[in-house]
Amino acid sequence: MTHVLSFRPEVEEDAIGGYGWYQEKATGLGDEFLRVFYTCAQEIPRNPFLYRKIYKDFRRTLLRRFPYAIYFRIEDDKVVVFGLFHCARNPVIIQNILRDRQQGGP
Numbered sequence: 001m002t003h004v005l006s007f008r009p010e011v012e013e014d015a016i017g018g019y020g021w022y023q024e025k026a027t028g029l030g031d032e033f034l035r036v037f038y039t040c041a042q043e044i045p046r047n048p049f050l051y052r053k054i055y056k057d058f059r060r061t062l063l064r065r066f067p068y069a070i071y072f073r074i075e076d077d078k079v080v081v082f083g084l085f086h087c088a089r090n091p092v093i094i095q096n097i098l099r100d101r102q103q104g105g106p
Contacts, residue, residue, distance in 0.1 A: 003045040003079045008101055014084035018068060036063050037084060041070055045079045048072070055095050058082065071098055 015037055023030030040063050044051070051059040051072075060069045071083040071094070082101050085094050 003048055003074065003077055005041060005045045005079050005081070007041075007081045008083075010101055011081050011084055018066070018084065018086070022066075033066055033068075036065055037068070037070070040064065041081060044070070044072060044081075048074050048079050055091075055098060058098055062087070073102075 015034060018033050018037070019030040021030075022033045040061060044061060048059065051061050054060040054071070057073050058071050059073065060071050062069050067087040068084055069087055070081055071085065072079050072081045074080075082098050083094070085097075
């Protein structure tokens with residue numbers, strides 16, 4: 001069963017932040033970052049249970065080539081992406097952000 005993929009609104013801000021940082025480093029690198037992100041995200045619904053739980057019901061997959069991770073939850077027949085975070089971020093901060101986003105906070 002393939003799940004429906006959806007994104008929390010905050011994920012767009014996460015992606016734009018990464019895009020801007022990479023685009024400043026080299027022209028076109030930001031575009032490559034977004035391409036890799038969306039390609040990776042589109043792979044998740046095919047078999048979301050392949051990825052292990054990292055925090056509560058949140059699962060994670062790593063982007064290829066870029067040190068970022070996609071955090072998502074499986075909710076019925078949907079895969080909901082809650083965040084796109086740099087892997088060097090403090091895991092406690094990531095957990096706090098995920099908890100806030102799950103509750104509909106800032």
